[in-house]
Amino acid sequence: MEGLFGLVLNIILTIYLVIDSRKHGKSPVLWGILGFIFGLIALGIYLIKTNRKVIGWIITILSIIGYLVLLLIILLGAALILGGGFS
Template sequence: MGILLGFIISIFITIYLARNARKYNKNPWLWALLGFFFSLMTLGIFLIKTQHKVSGWVLVIISTILYFLIIVGVITYISEL
């Protein structure tokens, strides 16, 4: 269930980035591809680059913490095997 939710969120972020990148003269394919693989981090960076600095930085910080927790959780799980 969690993987499906993450995939759906990535799809929505990809669509958002692809549509809005053209408004700011950015490459929509690049932003869509990055958004699909790195979703929240890419969305935060896009918002920072398009003058939505506060919300962009909040997303970057939150996604960095989440990625860190996921990495620590995976390392802990693997070390307990």
């Protein structure tokens, strides 16, 4: 279910970036690919590039923090599984 939510979110971001990039004279193919692969980070960078800097920086920073927290949780889980837990 969570994977489906992420896929749907990336598809919605891709559609938005393709449509909006044409309005700002940017390459819709490039921003569509970046939006599908990188999701919220690409959206934040796109907003920064199109002079919507405040919301762009907020989205970029929050998404990077979110990815770092997810990576930390995965690493801690792997350490607990491979290390046998707390001894």
